[in-house]
Amino acid sequence: DGGITQSPKYLFRKEGQNVTLSCEQNLNHDAMYWYRQDPGQGLRLIYYSQIVNDFQKGDIAEGYSVSREKKESFPLTVTSAQKNPTAFYLCASSIGGALAKNIQYFGAGTRLSVL
Amino acid sequence: KQEVTQIPAALSVPEGENLVLNCSFTDSAIYNLQWFRQDPGKGLTSLLLIQSSQREQTSGRLNASLDKSSGRSTLYIAASQPGDSATYLCAVSNTGFQKLVFGTGTRLLVSP
Numbered sequence: 001d002g003g004i005t006q007s008p009k010y011l012f013r014k015e016g017q018n019v020t021l022s023c024e025q026n027l028n029h030d031a032m033y034w035y036r037q038d039p040g041q042g043l044r045l046i047y048y049s050q051i052v053n054d055f056q057k058g059d060i061a062e063g064y065s066v067s068r069e070k071k072e073s074f075p076l077t078v079t080s081a082q083k084n085p086t087a088f089y090l091c092a093s094s095i096g097g098a099l100a101k102n103i104q105y106f107g108a109g110t111r112l113s114v115l
Numbered sequence: 116k117q118e119v120t121q122i123p124a125a126l127s128v129p130e131g132e133n134l135v136l137n138c139s140f141t142d143s144a145i146y147n148l149q150w151f152r153q154d155p156g157k158g159l160t161s162l163l164l165i166q167s168s169q170r171e172q173t174s175g176r177l178n179a180s181l182d183k184s185s186g187r188s189t190l191y192i193a194a195s196q197p198g199d200s201a202t203y204l205c206a207v208s209n210t211g212f213q214k215l216v217f218g219t220g221t222r223l224l225v226s227p
Contacts, residue, residue, distance in 0.1 A: 006158075035217075042119065042204065042217035043159075058214070090158055102208075103149065104215065106158035 003027065006091050006107035013078065013085060014115050021076045021110045023091035030096030032074035033104065036060060037088040049074055050096055078112065086114050117142045121205055121218035128195055129226055136190040136221045138205030143183050149215070150179050150190050151204040159204065163190070195225045
């Protein structure tokens, strides 16, 4: 099955701890994205990557870090500097490039809570 | 800065009704607009994408229109069914590299 796999589904973070959320895609997409969703708010872009070994900050990058060493993988680390990490995290991918018909496909999400 | 607003925030209708969800955006220089569906606790599913040069897109019982000059899009759902119950999100991109700006969504409940 082609798609985007996020793991784990649920994650708990202790104070001062860094945690890493996994995102893997087998759609052969160049572009990948991380969003955060809070109750009653729309999705907000954390980081995005248009190609391997390249990524850019989104609107709310503070307290987060990413890497893009492989085309199919785009892990997100929530660092201890992120003081309010409790949220639903969604990973997405798209073909990439400056295309008008550039649909984003989403994973099932990871729900992060603070202990 | 692009801002996207969706009205209403919640909508409850009986099965079989035709309904309209609204999306407005402040910067009309968009590249495209997408409508997504989100079931509780799940990821997003793309429903329709309208390119800036298009005025509407259709998929089954869904029809989305785009009026760039007025900064508006509507999602029309015909003959609603209980399975349509979900949150519907609108998102716009001002560049071809798909940095999407999302609205807060409309939570739809279709009762049998």
